[in-house]
Amino acid sequence: MFFDVAHQSYVPGLVGLDHVVEGNSKLQATQSVAQVAAPAVGGALLRVVSAPGLVAVTVVTYALSALGVGRIAAREDLPPREDRRPLRTEIAEGLRFVLHQPLLRRIVATTSISNFGSAATAAVLAIYALRVLGLDTATFGVVVSASAVGGLAGAFAADRLARLVGGSRVIPLSALLFGVAGLATPLAGVLPRHAAPVLVAGMAIMFVGIVVYNVTQVSFRQRLCPPALLGRMNASVRFLVWGSMPLGSLLGGWLGHTTSVVTTLWVAAGIGLVATLPVVASPLLRSRDLPPAPVHGTPRG
Known part of the structure; x- marks a missing residue:
């Protein structure tokens, strides 16, 4: 958490x-490469070293x-040091900046609601794939890898898409992409003969949208925020957008237990679509470029 906020x-x-x-x-490209390569490297190393050795x-x-x-x-x-204020004051200032910026407030709402739905999906995804769809573990591994490959494609495409479509407009468009692609997960249960391809394609496309969205909205935040507030702004955003995830996991587990796994996934997919509304129904879609970079000194936040 400290590393993510700082970087x-x-x-x-x-x-x-x-x-x-x-x-x-x-940065997203290197992360996605690692996510694609690491499971294969880990599996290969387990053939020659023990599990504790792999942890080492x-x-x-x-x-x-x-x-x-x-x-x-x-x-x-x-x-x-003499210019530093009490921690409570610093936290309050970061939260005020996030909540008082209209466009930033919409981005935070979209990200938080989307993470809520994604966490609900994650709570039952393995049960859905292995028990409901009847996929074997190797095929499920391909599904998981597809998300990382989609993330890699999104990382390579984000900068080009921002130049082509516009850095502002690409934020709601990428949100729409991952929101609609999320419907493929429960849809795979309706198409049992094609469950694996539908699931793989849906996960790959969804993560293209997620990574493009993350790259562009993080860049928007960095350009918008005064340098001295960057650390507190990013920490506040992390708190708001990740704080919904434990609640989403609880919802996913409860719905999966009281209704069914498939019902849970349809509800989570619906939440994902609702999550796109704050940025889709905003000036971001109507303007092409992000606001010009303000003149600031070296970031200290």
Whole structure:
């Protein structure tokens, strides 16, 4: 959590506000490559090392990551200690900024509601695939990998799409894409003979939309926010958009237990469609480009 908030706040200072979409796209691309490659590498390593040994390998990769980040040469000037205010005041200022910005408030609403529905889906997805659809574990692995491949495609396409369609307009359009694609998950149960292809295609397309949306809306936030508030803004957004996920998981588990797994997935897909409304019914769809980058100093947030 600390790393995610810090790295989203640090990127504008490293690449400049005019290049944040490209920078965020490249970060998402490396993450998606790792998500595609890691399961295969892990499976191969398990043939030659024990499970505890594989965990040790993972620890080494974290250490290498820390070493790589530590070698960033950019200088960052921290605010003087005497200028720092009580934590409660800092948190309140970050939340006020998020809630008082109309477009940012809509993006947060879409992301939070979407995460709520996605968490409900995740709570029953494995049961749905393995028990209801009757997929074997290898096919389910392909379904999971499809989402990572879709994320990789979205990461490579995000910067180009923002230039082609417009950085502002691509936010609601990508939200619509992942909202509609989410219907493929319960739809696979209606088409049992084609369940696996429908599920794979739906997951891949959905994650194209999710990653394009994430790249563009994070870039929008970074351009909009004053540098000194970046850390508090990103922390506030994380709190609001991830705070809904435990509630979504609880809903998914409860609905799956009291109704059925398929009903749960249709409800979650409906929530995903509703989640698109705040950004679709906003000025983002009617304007092409993100607002111009304000003139700020080096980010400190």
